[in-house]
Amino acid sequence: MAMSAAPERRRTSFLRRATTRQAILVWCFLAPSLLIFLLYRILPLAWNIILSFQAWSPLKPAVFIGLENYEEMLTDEVFWQSLWNTVFIILSAPVGIAMALGLALLVNSNISGRNIYRTLIFLSYPLMTVAVAIIWRWMYDERVGLLNYVARLLHLTDTPIPFLNSFFWALPSVVVANIWQMLGFYMIILLTGLQNIPSSLFEAAEIDGATAGDRFWRIILPLLRPSIFLCFVIGMLNSVTSFDLVYVMTGGGPGRATEILVTYIYKLGFVQTRFDYAAAVTVVFFVFLITVAWAANRLSGGNAGARDME
Structure with a gap:
C-alpha cells in the first residue's frame, strides 16, 4: 500500500513542479509587455486622476482643490x-x-x-x-x-x-x-x-x-x-x-x-x-x-x- 502511494506522490510532485515552471515561463514572457502597459497606461491614468483634483502648473506647487476642476466644466462653453x-x-x-x-x-x-x-x-x-x-x-x-x-x-x-x-x-x-x-x-x-x-x-x-x-x-x-x-x-x-x-x-x-x-x-x-x-x-x-x-x-x-x- 505504501509502495503504491509513493509513485503517486512523486507523480503529483512532478506535475506540480512542471506547472510551476510553466507558470514562471509564461510570466517571464508576459512581464515586458505588462511592464510597458503599467508604465505607459496604468500609471499615467492614475496620475491623471490624482492631478484632476489639484491645482497645478509647472510654475507652482500642487494644491488639493477637490472637485473644482469638474465644477468648472459645468459652465465651460x-x-x-x-x-x-x-x-x-x-x-x-x-x-x-x-x-x-x-x-x-x-x-x-x-x-x-x-x-x-x-x-x-x-x-x-x-x-x-x-x-x-x-x-x-x-x-x-x-x-x-x-x-x-x-x-x-x-x-x-x-x-x-x-x-x-x-x-x-x-x-x-x-x-x-x-x-x-x-x-x-x-x-x-x-x-x-x-x-x-x-x-x-x-x-x-x-x-x-x-x-x-x-x-x-x-x-x-x-x-x-x-x-x-x-x-x-x-x-x-x-x-x-x-x-x-x-x-x-x-x-x-x-x-x-x-x-x-x-x-x-x-x-x-x-x-x-x-x-x-x-x-x-x-x-x-x-x-x-x-x-x-x-x-x-x-x-x-x-x-x-x-x-x-x-
Whole structure:
C-alpha cells in the first residue's frame, strides 16, 4: 500500500513542479509587455486622476482643490462645444460602416474586376492621417480645390464654398475626410465576415423562397454583428482621437466649430499650461469612451451572445 502511494506522490510532485515552471515561463514572457502597459497606461491614468483634483502648473506647487476642476466644466462653453463635436463625429461612424457594408456586398458578388475595386477602396486606409488631412484640405480649398472647381463647372454655385472656413460646413467636411480614410478598413472587416458565412444558409433560404431583403435582414446582418461592433469600436476610437486630422485641416476652427475633446485637452495642457483642468477633462473623456463602448456592446447584442455561450 505504501509502495503504491509513493509513485503517486512523486507523480503529483512532478506535475506540480512542471506547472510551476510553466507558470514562471509564461510570466517571464508576459512581464515586458505588462511592464510597458503599467508604465505607459496604468500609471499615467492614475496620475491623471490624482492631478484632476489639484491645482497645478509647472510654475507652482500642487494644491488639493477637490472637485473644482469638474465644477468648472459645468459652465465651460468650450468644453460642451467640444463634447458635442466629438459626439457628432462618433455618430458619423455608423454612416461610414453602412457605406462600407454596401461596398463589401458589392465586391463580394460576382462582378468583373472585384479584386481591383477592393484594392482601390482599401488604399485610403494605409495613408498617414496627416497626408489624408492635406489631401482633403486641398480638395476643400476655395481657390484651387477640386470640389469647388467641380461645383462651379456644373453650375451648382457661383461663389466658392468655404468648406473649412464656415461654421456650417467645417465639421461635416472633417467628418467626410474621416469616413473616407476609414472606409477601406471597414470594408475589409465586413468582407471577411461575409465570406465566413456558410453558403449553405443562403442556399437553404433560397429554397424556402426568401427574398434578397430577407436574406440580408435575417442572415447577413445578424451574423455580421461581431464585425460591425468591431468596426464601430475602432471607428469610435479613431474618430475621437483623430487629433492630427482635425489639427491639420482646421486647427479646431473656425472659432470652435471643429474643436473636439482631444484637441481641447491639447490646447489646455500645452498652450494654456492648465494641466490640472486638462487632466479633469481627460478623465471625463475616458469615462465617456467607456460609456459609449458599453452602449455599443449592448446594442450589438454582446451580452446576449455571452448568455448563449453559457
